[in-house]
Amino acid sequence: MPHHRTADSLIPTGSGVIDAEHGAILDLLSAMNAGGPLGLAELTALRHEVAEHFATEAAEMAVLAADRRDRHEQAHRNYLAIIDALLDAATRGHPPTGDDANRLMLWFIVHSNTADTELVEAARRAGDEPPMISMDDWLDSLDEADQDALRS
Ligand SMILES: [Fe+2]
Numbered sequence: 001m002p003h004h005r006t007a008d009s010l011i012p013t014g015s016g017v018i019d020a021e022h023g024a025i026l027d028l029l030s031a032m033n034a035g036g037p038l039g040l041a042e043l044t045a046l047r048h049e050v051a052e053h054f055a056t057e058a059a060e061m062a063v064l065a066a067d068r069r070d071r072h073e074q075a076h077r078n079y080l081a082i083i084d085a086l087l088d089a090a091t092r093g094h095p096p097t098g099d100d101a102n103r104l105m106l107w108f109i110v111h112s113n114t115a116d117t118e119l120v121e122a123a124r125r126a127g128d129e130p131p132m133i134s135m136d137d138w139l140d141s142l143d144e145a146d147q148d149a150l151r152s
């Protein structure tokens, strides 16, 4: 089987807040995948943590180009829909399988290592941009005679 580095473990994105939330979610997913209890309570806890985390990321999305933002938000909606479907099945007496838990973890790690890393990187670049200095604003602050001389 080929070795997929990004599917093995969480790579820090560089955002302290996002990485802490990723760690908390990964703890829940790891417990599910380590033979721990896997039912309504665990899925409900996961749903809660994930929804809060996606809200954290949504607040950062403005730095992304529209198509990247749409794709990222769609990915979040898809993941919540997967959890909701598992929750729905669990309430009807069909708890998630080990495969379900494995897929939940795989999705989360791959998404965190790709889309979320891109998001944090884009936010960092946006923060690095020098402030826009308008020459007109600067000229407006001068005496009229100087303004005329510089604008001519
Ligand atoms: Fe994330």
Ligand SMILES: [Fe+2]
Residues within 6 Å of the ligand: 057, 072, 076, 111, 115, 116
């Ligand atoms: Fe994300």
